[in-house]
Amino acid sequence: MKDLLIKYKAGFIITIAVFVLLLAFTVTRYLMAMKTVESVAKEKLAQIPEEDINHSGWNIPEIQEKQKEVHWLERHLQLAKTDSLNLGINLTDSIVQVQLRGTVLLQARIQNQVPAHFFESLNYGTYLDFTKIATIVEEQATIVKRPVKRVQAPKNEDEAAKVKHDTIPDPLLVWKFKLDNEIEVVITGIGLNKDSLVEARFNKDILNYSAEYFKKNLLPKTYIPTLYIWLNDNDAKALYRAIPEKGKVVFRN
């Protein structure tokens, strides 16, 4: 053993050095990440009245469920007063829906969700903040909202006969948006008829999103909770194109 250590000294030293460096980096990163979360949570709690945080009855599960139902219905009715299409993310029933004036126009089943339990247990005050009618403040997607194709008007009938309108199929949708209540949502479209590949796709996507997050937050200075949702791609695209820019979003959980 001793001989081996002496013979491959350089190799052992490099291996240990890499391990120690990565360990130091990971521990630092972990501590920073936790500290950031703590301060972001503190900031959020400071905005919420004390009586809302310790709201009576919230500790009784049956009452909590009913209050959640009341809030969902109240928000639904509030949104129904506007003429704009809006998005409802109902995590209790695993459904994402487009609504207009109180009529549900599209319901898409959530195929997968990460974290699996997104804000299921919150105090009353933060639950109100989480489920308030939020506005999309930033968004980006792999397809355009309005796929306008500019075509020059033909000068005569011959030119008109030559005009072709070939369409290129859109890529699968990845729609990321940030809400004004400091929640980020990533909706990913998954193709149909690939059931055996779906699970692999979720893991691959999560790894990609995590790598992206890691690159942006090498040493985390801020924290925004992110909800990842996978939907049938057709539904995801219909949702994305239905919701206007700065659209309204409401959660239920």
Next chain:
Amino acid sequence: MENLKKIFAFILFLTGIALIIVFFAYLNLLVIPEHQFKKYQTELSKFTPTDTANNAEADLKALNKKIDLLNKKAQRLTPGNAFLVINTTNNTFELYKNNQIIRQGRCSTGSFISLEVDSTKSFLFETPKGVMTVRNKVTNPVWTKPDWAFIEEGLPVPPMGHSSRREANVLGDYALILGDGYMIHGTLYQRLIGSPVTHGCVRMLDDDLETVYKSLPIGSKVFIY
């Protein structure tokens, strides 16, 4: 033999390094974000429980009453009679009656082509999103061709009211007028149904159009998203 040993040791070394990297990548990419979220959720879930056991029953009763009331209000928002929902992304429709889908299928909506005439004039062939109302219903509709129909064909635009603007037998057997020049109608090009190819109107297959025409009275809502 000595060389083989060296190669083996080198492979072992590389494997060790790779395993270390994978382990720390796993911690950084998956474990830390998960812990961050758990910590955040825990911080936001803390509260001092207020014992309301004495009032729980009364609270529950009041909440149930409120839910019933809100549900009734919410139900009143959905049109009780027939209404139509058009999905312009997937080019599909759903016809509802008494809150049940009675027919669904393919349709065609706006192509999103912007026909550029010159630097100041263009036509965008888009089906507007929102809620519209069936303003009128027509059988054997005659199409009054707008300017873009001529421009698109490379033809000179005739004056308003000119006979060349009227064309029969191109809109199918029925048309439901939605206002602002938009209609739900049939088409000669049935094979294109399901694709975004229209100038803003909604085109349907003959059978579907007939059902929609017969089911939707004037004043019915058409939701387009």
